[in-house]
């Protein structure tokens with residue numbers, strides 16, 4: 001909640017800057033506590049995210065990539081951040097790595113992609129496909145936490161080290177933790193490699209295949 005409070009404060013400062021202010025007193029923000037409650041419907045949460053300017057990524061994005069899929073999915077996949085194709089379309093996982101993820105879901109989990117929910121740690125594309133900074137990831141985190149709370153998946157698959165780190169708070173290398181099960185509040189977290197890593201390292205596909213087979217067993 002502290003992150004969201006800081007993020008909302010930052011948003012107010014951006015608004016004032018746009019209005020031409022170069023100085024303001026901190027006390028301006030101490031009188032009225034902003035409403036820190038995120039909407040309790042996915043639709044309203046998405047609407048809020050689509051208009052979000054809480055972090056620097058809003059300055060360079062084309063579209064906010066909130067997430068898509070079955071809003072009552074048992075399995076949710078969380079990646080790091082939208083790429084160029086996602087940024088221009090507003091849809092998650094539609095580039096080459098998205099195609100690979102779709103094949104993995106449909107050929108190994110044996111369910112259509114539309115049956116799962118897909119999202120990312122940050123909803124806006126970092127410039128040059130850089131890893132999101134800790135500030136950006138923490139600022140965006142309340143949206144992801146709320147998405148998970150509303151969708152209530154039984155399994156959340158963290159795709160890659162960044163997704164695993166921000167979902168678990170653990171800094172361990174993805175190669176050490178992949179394929180393990182981590183009990184979180186209300187769901188099981190399963191880390192595995194990100195499909196973009198598999199495009200660069202096709203030999204790791206067999207490990208992801210094993211991880212997905214395990215997930216199929218859990219289903």
Ligand code: SF4
Pocket residue numbers: 049052053054055056057058064122123124136139140
């Ligand atoms: S990345 Fe998240 S917090 Fe930052 S502007 Fe986009 S939606 Fe808002």
